[in-house]
Amino acid sequence: MSGVLSGLKIVATIPPHPWFGGIDYNFAIEMSDELRALGADVFDLDVAAFHNGNEIYIKDAIEQMRRFRPDVAIALPNSLYALHCRTPKGEQVFKDILQIPTLMLWDHGLLQHPRFILAHHPYQPAESIGGSIRRMRKALNHPLYIHYSPDRGHIEAFHRLGVIDRSKVHYFLQPAYPNFVRYGYRRPSSSALRTRVAFAGNVYLEAAGKLPFRHDPVLGEIEKRVFETKNNDLTQCLWDLFLAEIAERDHATRQRLRLNPNATFFWNFMHEEIEMTGNTEVRLRVLTNLKREYDFYGNFVEPGAVATLRDQYRIRFKKCLDYFNELPLLFMNSDLIVDVINLGYNSGISPKVMGCFACGGLVLFDYKDDFYRIMGEAGNAVMYRSVEHLNAMIDEYLANPHKRRDAQRYLQHRVCTEFSFGALAKRILVDEPAWR
Numbered sequence: 001m002s003g004v005l006s007g008l009k010i011v012a013t014i015p016p017h018p019w020f021g022g023i024d025y026n027f028a029i030e031m032s033d034e035l036r037a038l039g040a041d042v043f044d045l046d047v048a049a050f051h052n053g054n055e056i057y058i059k060d061a062i063e064q065m066r067r068f069r070p071d072v073a074i075a076l077p078n079s080l081y082a083l084h085c086r087t088p089k090g091e092q093v094f095k096d097i098l099q100i101p102t103l104m105l106w107d108h109g110l111l112q113h114p115r116f117i118l119a120h121h122p123y124q125p126a127e128s129i130g131g132s133i134r135r136m137r138k139a140l141n142h143p144l145y146i147h148y149s150p151d152r153g154h155i156e157a158f159h160r161l162g163v164i165d166r167s168k169v170h171y172f173l174q175p176a177y178p179n180f181v182r183y184g185y186r187r188p189s190s191s192a193l194r195t196r197v198a199f200a201g202n203v204y205l206e207a208a209g210k211l212p213f214r215h216d217p218v219l220g221e222i223e224k225r226v227f228e229t230k231n232n233d234l235t236q237c238l239w240d241l242f243l244a245e246i247a248e249r250d251h252a253t254r255q256r257l258r259l260n261p262n263a264t265f266f267w268n269f270m271h272e273e274i275e276m277t278g279n280t281e282v283r284l285r286v287l288t289n290l291k292r293e294y295d296f297y298g299n300f301v302e303p304g305a306v307a308t309l310r311d312q313y314r315i316r317f318k319k320c321l322d323y324f325n326e327l328p329l330l331f332m333n334s335d336l337i338v339d340v341i342n343l344g345y346n347s348g349i350s351p352k353v354m355g356c357f358a359c360g361g362l363v364l365f366d367y368k369d370d371f372y373r374i375m376g377e378a379g380n381a382v383m384y385r386s387v388e389h390l391n392a393m394i395d396e397y398l399a400n401p402h403k404r405r406d407a408q409r410y411l412q413h414r415v416c417t418e419f420s421f422g423a424l425a426k427r428i429l430v431d432e433p434a435w436r
Contacts, residue, residue, distance in 0.1 A: 006039035016048035027077035079104035101435035108344035128265035153346025180355035278343035331361030
């Protein structure tokens with residue numbers, strides 16, 4: 001695909017290096033370099049200066065971009081970073097000042113966008129303020145923003161809420177980032193990180209344990225009932241389960257607890273319950289019910305919780321991994337990776353899944369309809385619907401290495417050829433250029 005972006009001038013956002021352990025920064029740098037490798041002329045825009053309110057840098061960057069005369073901007077690694085690019089006066093750099101089309105690649109945008117746009121995260125209903133839908137609609141609904149979501153459930157949820165019409169959001173299957181594709185075309189020279197079954201990810205025991213929502217009898221009951229339903233049917237979406245439980249409460253209770261999408265408390269409640277409690281409760285429930293021994297890697301967000309994982313949950317914790325140099329080796333050297341997709345996704349999958357396939361690893365994860373729609377029966381071969389189903393899949397793949405290798409090779413080929421970031425860039429910038 002070399003040269004397919006020749007002639008295009010692109011502004012790419014580069015996140016502050018310290019955020020999220022440097023992962024988003026490294027993703028953006030690699031994605032920006034991939035655009036250059038495909039022939040584009042790329043201007044890297046430092047988001048940190050906007051976050052810090054550095055007026056001198058902001059003014060200079062705007063002048064340089066005007067001289068650069070970009071055709072389009074792309075928010076890397078996701079749309080959140082384009083929203084950060086505002087002047088101290090509140091002007092958005094791409095749509096208000098440069099007035100250029102901006103490709104907004106969502107991650108799990110249904111929870112990320114409200115958190116940034118509303119910038120108000122009350123833990124008590126009485127502290128809530130209103131107008132959330134109007135503010136999100138104003139921030140996201142602009143003709144120069146070309147939205148792309150890796151989650152059809154998110155598209156539908158925002159449509160039903162009146163934030164952004166489904167026709168204005170394009171679906172894409174989450175791509176494999178360049179680093180993982182490169183690892184897929186080489187074999188490691190050592191047996192580093194060799195394991196039979198492994199999990200790589202985070203749980204949030206400390207953060208979830210401190211949430212004040214559980215002390216309210218109604219909110220605590222909502223949480224309890226949601227996770228009972230989820231644990232009985234892992235294919236259920238947490239967002240929908242919470243909405244259904246909230247709808248069961250009478251109008252007066254919903255009003256008192258500000259459980260409506262116009263209230264900022266609603267959005268903080270949903271974010272924390274799904275991202276913190278959900279990812280902790282569901283992942284630990286699946287992991288602690290595995291019949292086979294497995295190794296746990298990660299938890300860089302809460303390293304202090306490792307002792308609890310070992311002592312209370314009997315989890316064989318190994319180490320935190322560098323996302324770019326060590327995680328690919330784990331994927332390549334493990335017979336199986338077990339995952340529970342970040343609960344912030346409704347129907348889509350995470351970049352971790354595609355990275356594992358790109359490396360030539362095999363990951364088993366909970367059923368996601370978006371992946372099935374694209375991959376069909378090959379998707380069903382790696383998605384489980386219950387812990388019992390997962391245990392049976394693990395036994396089958398470990399007992400049948402030929403079947404395991406066939407699945408690995410097929411999915412690696414499709415991910416590296418059809419669903420890499422380079423393939424996505426070619427699609428949205430050249431083949432299907434909705435921004436033109």
